[in-house]
Amino acid sequence: VAAAFVQSSLDYVNSTVTSFVLTLVGTPTANNLLVASVGGRSISGDIGTPTGWTLLYRDNAGGAAHAAFYKIADGTETSVTFTFPDDCEPVCAVHEFSGLDAVSPLDQVNMTAIGGATARTAGPLTPASAPGLAFTSMGGEINSNAVTITTPSEFTALSGRSVSTFNPSNRAARFFYSTTDAISAEWLSSPSHEYAAGLAIFLEPSGGASLPTLTAASAINIGTTTLTPRVTFTTS
Amino acid sequence: MVFRASNIVPQAAYQTVKSAAVQLKLNLQGAVSRMASQNTDYEYLRGLYQVLKRADDQFTSLKTTPGLAAFAQAQESDPAYNVVAEFTTMQDAISGVTAWMATNLPLSVTLRPVTEWGSSGSLIATEYTPAQTLQLRNRLDTVIASIA
Numbered sequence: 001v002a003a004a005f006v007q008s009s010l011d012y013v014n015s016t017v018t019s020f021v022l023t024l025v026g027t028p029t030a031n032n033l034l035v036a037s038v039g040g041r042s043i044s045g046d047i048g049t050p051t052g053w054t055l056l057y058r059d060n061a062g063g064a065a066h067a068a069f070y071k072i073a074d075g076t077e078t079s080v081t082f083t084f085p086d087d088c089e090p091v092c093a094v095h096e097f098s099g100l101d102a103v104s105p106l107d108q109v110n111m112t113a114i115g116g117a118t119a120r121t122a123g124p125l126t127p128a129s130a131p132g133l134a135f136t137s138m139g140g141e142i143n144s145n146a147v148t149i150t151t152p153s154e155f156t157a158l159s160g161r162s163v164s165t166f167n168p169s170n171r172a173a174r175f176f177y178s179t180t181d182a183i184s185a186e187w188l189s190s191p192s193h194e195y196a197a198g199l200a201i202f203l204e205p206s207g208g209a210s211l212p213t214l215t216a217a218s219a220i221n222i223g224t225t226t227l228t229p230r231v232t233f234t235t236s
Numbered sequence: 237m238v239f240r241a242s243n244i245v246p247q248a249a250y251q252t253v254k255s256a257a258v259q260l261k262l263n264l265q266g267a268v269s270r271m272a273s274q275n276t277d278y279e280y281l282r283g284l285y286q287v288l289k290r291a292d293d294q295f296t297s298l299k300t301t302p303g304l305a306a307f308a309q310a311q312e313s314d315p316a317y318n319v320v321a322e323f324t325t326m327q328d329a330i331s332g333v334t335a336w337m338a339t340n341l342p343l344s345v346t347l348r349p350v351t352e353w354g355s356s357g358s359l360i361a362t363e364y365t366p367a368q369t370l371q372l373r374n375r376l377d378t379v380i381a382s383i384a
Contacts, residue, residue, distance in 0.1 A: 029252055029256045030259070030291050030293065031263060072287075075252075075294035076293075099262060103280060103283035103284055103287060104280070205267070206267075206269050
């Protein structure tokens with residue numbers, strides 16, 4: 001598997017806004033995959049697709065909204081502007097991945113719509129090829145009861161937020177799959193709240209047998225500064 | 237004097253350049269493999285061109301980072317390593333491909349008939365066989381070879 005997680009950026013506001021600028025923690029690498037997930041509370045329409053991004057899935061109902069988008073980084077992005085149809089409270093996140101197809105990375109998507117539940121499952125989806133990245137996210141509106149969100153099994157949690165009452169929820173997770181077995185993502189909420197769950201499959205470049213690997217080497221010293229570990233990219 | 241917080245440091249620049257080079261190489265290897273085994277349409281060719289341009293633009297923006305050359309020599313434990321020369325080799329190879337595409341890809345193409353516009357996909361029906369993409373693949377191999 002060549003795909004790897006690089007970094008996440010997450011931010012939110014507790015007041016209502018019609019647009020929100022998320023500043024990325026680091027400028028992405030050109031041709032890496034960026035995936036954004038957004039959760040919105042007190043919203044009455046769809047979350048807008050940021051300029052230059054492509055919609056993966058979205059839904060809104062009863063004041064709750066969730067959406068996910070993707071783009072191939074050009075390496076100049078320092079922030080992303082999200083827009084909303086009316087005043088709402090958003091939680092926005094952008095996740096960067098390397099090692100994926102930069103020409104046509106998206107294989108397929110699936111979403112389970114907004115609903116009050118203790119479980120929402122996206123998928124199953126059967127990847128067209130392996131290896132690759134399965135990205136899943138959930139989002140919606142937490143009202144009077146604080147909730148505990150459980151990340152789908154097999155997935156590794158990314159940055160997200162679902163911390164208190166009367167707030168939006170938005171969490172994401174990744175799974176670097178190595179076979180073309182069907183993949184599902186079940187997000188659990190205890191107790192229930194209004195949320196949706198989505199799943200997207202991204203492919204590695206064809207002929208991905210030549211995989212880059214990272215190897216750590218010993219530290220080196222420059223003057224009084226020790227830089228460790230040194231990272232070397234090699235291909236095989 | 238003020239604290240200079242907004243300029244990129246050699247360590248971050250070099251790390252990004254390495255990552256971009258690996259990402260480019262991985263994708264070009266995939267492209268060569270794909271074009272050798274199936275027909276290639278204009279949507280894919282445009283995507284491939286964009287991959288090359290994105291990488292080239294990021295290399296251009298980072299290669300003049302102050303201190304990058306010395307930092308690269310230290311990181312590679314090689315005082316003779318000339319990162320500027322390697323940049324030039326890599327970007328020349330990229331330019332060789334994009335220039336070749338600009339010159340040689342026919343723009344007199346066949347559009348899909350209107351009756352097929354209901355489905356998604358490229359509006360251009362023209363595709364190239366693996367044999368027809370050989371020269372392009374050879375040039376992509378030059379870029380791949382410039383990244384170790």
